[in-house]
Amino acid sequence: MSKKYDVIVAGAGPAGLMAAQVLGEKGARVLLVDIKKDLPRVHRACCANLIIEPGTHREWVTCKDGAFHFAENRFSIPYSGAVIGLKRSVKVSAGGKTLTIAGKSPEGQVAVSYEKEALLQGMLARAAAQNNIEIMPETQALGVENTAGGVAVKLRSKGAEFTVQGSYAVAADGVNSHLVESLGLNKTRRTFLGRFMVASYHMEEVDCPYPESWITFMGKGHTLGGRGQIYMCPKPHGGATDKTVYELTVGVPALGGAAPSAKQEIDHFINTGKFASWFQHARIIDTRAAALNFLTPLVNPVEGTVAVVGDAAAFIETYVQGAIMYGYQAAHAIANQLATGAGLDAYARSWGNSFEYNDPEEIKRSTQGFGLHVLEDKDIDYLFGLTAGDDIHGFVNEFSDPLTVRTALFNHMTQIERERPVLAATLKRFSDVSVAEALQVNAQ
Numbered sequence: 001m002s003k004k005y006d007v008i009v010a011g012a013g014p015a016g017l018m019a020a021q022v023l024g025e026k027g028a029r030v031l032l033v034d035i036k037k038d039l040p041r042v043h044r045a046c047c048a049n050l051i052i053e054p055g056t057h058r059e060w061v062t063c064k065d066g067a068f069h070f071a072e073n074r075f076s077i078p079y080s081g082a083v084i085g086l087k088r089s090v091k092v093s094a095g096g097k098t099l100t101i102a103g104k105s106p107e108g109q110v111a112v113s114y115e116k117e118a119l120l121q122g123m124l125a126r127a128a129a130q131n132n133i134e135i136m137p138e139t140q141a142l143g144v145e146n147t148a149g150g151v152a153v154k155l156r157s158k159g160a161e162f163t164v165q166g167s168y169a170v171a172a173d174g175v176n177s178h179l180v181e182s183l184g185l186n187k188t189r190r191t192f193l194g195r196f197m198v199a200s201y202h203m204e205e206v207d208c209p210y211p212e213s214w215i216t217f218m219g220k221g222h223t224l225g226g227r228g229q230i231y232m233c234p235k236p237h238g239g240a241t242d243k244t245v246y247e248l249t250v251g252v253p254a255l256g257g258a259a260p261s262a263k264q265e266i267d268h269f270i271n272t273g274k275f276a277s278w279f280q281h282a283r284i285i286d287t288r289a290a291a292l293n294f295l296t297p298l299v300n301p302v303e304g305t306v307a308v309v310g311d312a313a314a315f316i317e318t319y320v321q322g323a324i325m326y327g328y329q330a331a332h333a334i335a336n337q338l339a340t341g342a343g344l345d346a347y348a349r350s351w352g353n354s355f356e357y358n359d360p361e362e363i364k365r366s367t368q369g370f371g372l373h374v375l376e377d378k379d380i381d382y383l384f385g386l387t388a389g390d391d392i393h394g395f396v397n398e399f400s401d402p403l404t405v406r407t408a409l410f411n412h413m414t415q416i417e418r419e420r421p422v423l424a425a426t427l428k429r430f431s432d433v434s435v436a437e438a439l440q441v442n443a444q
């Protein structure tokens with residue numbers, strides 16, 4: 001295959017679809033490839049909540065009148081699916097105590113739950129409507145090379161391997177990117193040597209006592225192995241919200257040996273866990289999974305004529321909205337580069353300035369948000385119990401949530417110091433918790 005494209009986009013997730021669409025609108029000849037057969041189908045676990053806190057990635061994303069609006073970057077994308085406004089974030093201890101954060105947005109929401117498949121369907125339809133975008137499903141990108149004339153991307157489709165040539169490439173193949181690995185860029189990243197395995201169920205007929213809430217289960221007693229993260233939130237399904245579908249997501253560090261898997265943990269949680277009664281009548285209607293490797297973000301997401309966008313460049317995740325935003329920015333930068341011979345560095349600058357995890361301290365701060373898990377269950381019960389009746393406001397956002405929780409708990413510090421001095425001292429030392437400890441990927 002010798003056809004030369006202006007841009008080859010590997011990965012048709014939110015980042016790749018957005019980049020392909022913008023480049024197509026600018027008149028570029030685009031090849032978009034994805035390993036999946038049914039591109040909008042989501043197999044990878046993703047809670048798909050719109051993070052509406054202003055300032056996230058230096059953006060403010062809202063959902064209104066059938067579109068997601070990006071206020072700072074000044075663009076919108078249509079979204080025709082249903083949404084559920086989440087009014088509160090409820091953290092539930094193993095003993096059933098709660099710390100409740102009410103929504104801080106003008107609508108009183110902490111986040112907005114949407115349907116990722118509906119979003120991707122709309123994005124794919126807009127890309128497919130442009131005849132200068134060629135879409136190849138069931139095609140895996142194996143690697144990319146900068147060449148004298150641009151890029152060569154190695155692909156595998158239906159058992160055959162071949163190389164396509166382009167002027168530029170967009171690596172949008174997600175968190176475990178083959179393209180980033182093939183460029184040797186993972187050698188430039190720090191790894192925390194940990195891996196999280198995630199399992200997720202979509203369920204009907206869940207008896208959840210906290211409607212319209214983002215629920216986080218905190219504490220060792222929720223899991224068999226005493227580690228991990230558990231989230232639950234209501235999801236629109238098939239464009240509707242009349243029948244409440246809950247998405248339950250469990251992530252556990254991959255420790256090997258006899259450590260329980262994510263599947264074992266999620267099954268334990270719904271069948272024999274402390275809140276199994278919520279799931280007595282539940283019916284599983286969809287399952288998803290993911291593997292997360294913890295590598296620091298790419299300092300420079302542009303390597304020669306390859307722009308790395310979305311999770312492919314990130315520590316864990318850019319969020320769906322971040323993937324869309326960076327896809328949009330990278331596409332504009334490439335379009336400028338194609339038109340004028342300059343401009344690609346604008347994307348690299350924006351990435352450097354806006355992606356929070358580029359600041360190593362932010363990785364520490366936000367992973368410490370998970371770090372309440374290092375406390376004993378009785379301590380979390382006690383601390384959450386203190387917050388009953390408190391008026392706490394905030395958002396679902398890994399960058400601000402740790403501070404919201406910390407502030408809520410520290411408001412009770414005088415009482416904690418009096419009643420539980422050892423716990424008070426532990427809380428005050430919380431900023432000493434290492435990233436590996438907070439992620440629970442350290443051996444015990």
Ligand SMILES: Cc1cc2nc3c(=O)[nH]c(=O)nc-3n(C[C@H](O)[C@H](O)[C@H](O)COP(=O)(O)OP(=O)(O)OC[C@H]3O[C@@H](n4cnc5c(N)ncnc54)[C@H](O)[C@@H]3O)c2cc1C
Nearest residue numbers: 011013014015035046047048049141174310311319320323
């Ligand atoms: C447990 C969990 C919960 C999350 N919750 C939220 C949330 O509430 N809100 C939010 O905004 N974000 C959330 N995220 C993050 C979100 O899923 C990602 O940030 C986002 O999907 C990244 O988009 P992307 O396009 O960069 O990558 P992806 O969505 O991963 O898309 C990558 C695409 O590339 C394709 N691909 C992969 N490898 C290849 C290859 N070699 N060749 C060809 N194609 C390939 C894949 O099939 C896929 O279509 C969550 C993630 C996880 C794991």
